Each structure stands twice: as C-alpha cells, then as structure tokens.
Amino acid sequence: MTPSRLRLAVSGTYSTGKTTTTEALSVATGIPRTHAMTSREILVDLVPGKQVQELTARELTALGLRRLEERIQHEAEQAGSFIADGSVIHEWIYGVARMRAGINPGAGPLVKTLKVVAGLPYRSFYRQYLDAYGTVTRARAKRTYDAYVHLPVEFPMTADGHRPVSEKFRRLSDQLLIQTLRELEIPYHIVGGTVTERLEQIIRIFDLPRVMPLDEAIGVATERGRQATAILEADARRCAQQPARSLRRRIKSRLRY
Numbered sequence: 001m002t003p004s005r006l007r008l009a010v011s012g013t014y015s016t017g018k019t020t021t022t023e024a025l026s027v028a029t030g031i032p033r034t035h036a037m038t039s040r041e042i043l044v045d046l047v048p049g050k051q052v053q054e055l056t057a058r059e060l061t062a063l064g065l066r067r068l069e070e071r072i073q074h075e076a077e078q079a080g081s082f083i084a085d086g087s088v089i090h091e092w093i094y095g096v097a098r099m100r101a102g103i104n105p106g107a108g109p110l111v112k113t114l115k116v117v118a119g120l121p122y123r124s125f126y127r128q129y130l131d132a133y134g135t136v137t138r139a140r141a142k143r144t145y146d147a148y149v150h151l152p153v154e155f156p157m158t159a160d161g162h163r164p165v166s167e168k169f170r171r172l173s174d175q176l177l178i179q180t181l182r183e184l185e186i187p188y189h190i191v192g193g194t195v196t197e198r199l200e201q202i203i204r205i206f207d208l209p210r211v212m213p214l215d216e217a218i219g220v221a222t223e224r225g226r227q228a229t230a231i232l233e234a235d236a237r238r239c240a241q242q243p244a245r246s247l248r249r250r251i252k253s254r255l256r257y
Helices: 018-029 039-046 057-076 090-101 109-119 123-144 167-184 195-206 214-240 247-254
Strands: 007-011 082-085 147-150 188-190
Touching: 007 018, 007 123, 018 082, 018 195, 018 214, 039 057, 057 082, 057 090, 057 123, 090 123, 090 167, 123 167, 147 167, 147 195, 167 188, 188 195, 195 214
Parallel strands: 007 082, 007 147, 147 188
Antiparallel strands: none
C-alpha cells in the first residue's frame, strides 16, 4: 500500500462528520472521493412521498441495497486511489443495529412495541438475510479497501430531520462498526478531534500529498455540505406540507413491519 495506490474508507455512524472530513480530505489531497446518495435522495425515486422513519423492513432493505449498489459502482469507476465516505459494510451494520434497537429506532415506545409485535413472524428471515448480506459485504470490503479510518462518536446528533435514529442506535452502530473492523483484519485507525486535527492525522498516517491548505479545503467542504443540507431541508419541508394522512392510514403504517 502506497500513497499512489490507496483505497481508503472513512467509517463512522450518523453525525460523526464523515462527509465533511472526506470532502475536505479529498480537496486537500486531490484524491477522488466516492460516496453513495443519501437515503433522502434515494427515497425520492424508491418510495416517493415517504420519509425514512415511515419505511417498512422491506423498503429499508431495498434502500440498503440501492446504497450498496451506488457504493460499488462509484468505487469501481476509480482506477487509482480514492477516499470513500462510508463503505460497503455500513448499510449492513445499520440493518443489524435496527434488528436490535428497533426497525424504527427514532420512534416512541408505543410505535416501537407495535413494530416488534408486527415483526415477530419475519424476524427469523431478516436475521438470516442479514447474515448473508454481511458475508457478502465483509468479503467485498476485504477485497476493496487498503485501510480504514474510523471517526468515533464525539458530537451531538444533528437534529436535521433526515436522521431518524436514536442515540442508542448511534452508539450501537459505532460499536458494531469497530467490532467488524477488528474482525476484517484490515488496517484501521481511530481518528478524532476537530476536522483540522483529523485531516492532519490522516495525512500524516498515510503520507498523503497536499494540493491545498487545510483551512481552504475545509471551507470548500463546508460550503458543499451546506448546499447539500439545504436541498435535504427543502425536501423535508415539502414532505411536511403534504396533507396529513388519515388516522386509519397512520395506524396501518404502524402495524406494518
């Protein structure tokens, strides 16, 4: 593994700064960044009119597979080095965490209980499915990435409306990610601190080139992130303005797994 051929995956759960860190690292070093579309972007085509917290297990499965497809496609397009925002194991980890924390981890106690009861006939199948999914994605991760950088949970979760998860889910996902990195036996480094401190550590660890000062790269990454967030917030407002669903439809949705 040399800086001229480095396929680096940046790992971390919700609100750990993966996107800002990978964007700034890519700009600062000139190494291409790969990523999958956000869940909100995919839902526009996959299940129009629904938010992530409304998805059934089947729809969440389709969402995870679509994001996996995106990651594989974008990473395969890179002939040389790349910096991956997340990796092929991420959606699998989130699926495992949902099986443990609840299919809708951001919901209240009543909805969680209803989902557990509704899901009893299907949980065995989804466990077996996730086992198979994990076998495939772990094997691909070992073939694809030279190293991982893991960003720990250091900041409060962003309340932006498109991260429908709980703090318990976030911590569990973080633990599962680290556990999986150990099991994969791919070199990994846990890197924390401010964005500047993270970039300095990653560049030093992998002896990466610098084509732009870090403060300028962070500024570019922050502005790109602001534009992406504005699009997501506009979509969330559009969803909020839709006519309220009938009581019958809301109850039916809560009884579906």
